[in-house]
Amino acid sequence: MFRKWESPEAVFHLLKACSKGMPCDITGIDDYRMIDEKRGIQWPLPDGHPIEPLSERRLFEDGQFYTPDQRARFVFEAPRPLPEPTTSAYPLTLLTGRGTSSQWHTQTRTGKSYVLRKLHPNVPYVEVSPKDAAELGIRANEWVIVRSQRGQVKARVFVSHVVQPGQVFMPMHDAATNQLTFAAFDPYSRQPSYKACAVRIEPAPVGRSNHSALPALNLFIASLGE
Template sequence: EKIHNKKKVSFWWTMGVNQSYEATRTAEAIINICFLIKAIGKEGCGPNSLTGQCNAMGSRLYSAETCLFAGRKFNSESDRKIISDILEIQDEIIPTRATLAFNEIIEKVETKDIKGLWIIATNPMVSYPHNTLMENFNSKIDFLVVQDIYYDTETAKEADLFLPTTTSLEKEGTFINTERRLGAVQKVVEPPEGIKSDYEIILEIGKALGLNDKLKLDKWKTPKDAFNLMKAISEGMPCDITGVEYDNLKNSNGVQWPLRYKENLENDYRILFEDYNFYTENKKGKFIFEAPQEYPEIPNEQYPFYLITGRGGVGLWHTLTRTRNMPIVQHTYPKEDYLLINQQDADALKIKDEDLVLVSSKNGNCNIKVKISDEVVVGQVFISMHYNVANRLTDSLYDPYSKEPSYKYATVSIKKI
């Protein structure tokens, strides 16, 4: 009733929703509320998922992880023909299904169904849930390639082949942020000699594998060429960008999709669904819901505490790859992680600040120092996600729809060492 009576309502959420065993249905529940109170298609209203990457939407629309380029469908003959005609490739080259999910890839490495793995710009030795599965990972796979701007990540150190790549300041391209805005990445400095961009590395390996003619790689010489191919594929789709010119994105405020061919950009900021027509056959929005599922693991006598994980501070980022060497971070944050625990629980366990404890879950264990804090409530403890600690304890439990790991939660026991 409180939100229904407001003129403008917007909902914002971060990884506490998205990294959950019911992430998809939770996000849809928020969207359902927006439908109920007509908080969609209006300025200052709507559901907003905040993700940590500048190209959050670009990767969803154009990476072909869960759909073909621009939201086209694997099982649509017309969509497949449009893509094969524009890229000038044979239909059988186009995948027939979504890519394997993160956990499925690791599981297939374990079973030897995947013998070679190429990891780009991520550090799963630390970030994979229940990451004790990643121990001795190099011995489980025949050939591990890591492509990154950092050579000292835990995963890069395991690589058989390390491919150094440029930073965003040393290359060009485009991205699409969370408000549908296409922006330009512009080269500010030249990269060190011999260092190539991700784009160049992938393109040149394709050529080295003899795929130049089969995939028509000459059509992909530059990021601008790739943009124009993706632009052509977007025609007629919700994210139609046929009216966007690559060179015009530079030094601009960016352009929100859709912008169709010969369509005038009258406003820098445009709202979708003002007419309440949606991307469905009957133009109506759909309520999607199901009964909430009970979390399969609740505290018990063996593991009596809820473990919550999350960001340890504003200066810390993911597995510390970007931030560990920054002087301000080194001076502000400890070099090792802490377990935050409420004073009442600490008293019951007879532990005090800086004591070393053994934290155990059904997935693994770790030794960690204690910090007593009123930021956590009785029965809950907190470990940040950045150091190689929390994911020794988290569950390998996944949302059934998005396959997002349930990073934020596990049940644990605590014992003073």
């Protein structure tokens, strides 16, 4: 199969064949030239489906859904506690999310851009509330260890009034962040619970490696307060 992967368009044709009959069916797109001529094509577009100029299509507008009886499913669920509550050993709730507009997910593509890397240095940082920082005896720009039951990450401290006491925040763009997260899944969608877990923070041992990339990170941290 890999012998056919001679160009991006060749891979596109393999992907097109795999999409047949699926929600993302794009078998109606002939080739790259068709995409260029149409100045982009809205998908899904099954084979034989006409393209009306300046038309707008909506998925499921025909009322047919990808279920056995083609009816939509609505799930009603009572609120549940976090899968991993805090404890005396891990008293803080780590929240993960988007930390910058210059990176996307775990940087699998955007991390290859020199410009975007300059805007968001690849140095883990953790946002801590002023109250928790004072109680932990840590200050802005110091190195700490963020530790969960699954792993630990060295990160720089950013003291932030945005973060609530009892919570800390780390961007999900750094792969190391998910060394800490909890392997729980939504029972319906099977989406992983990467957004919250129990952690503790402790000062990191001082070492020469602590000071790498500090100028770039200091500029980035300064921009967060603007």
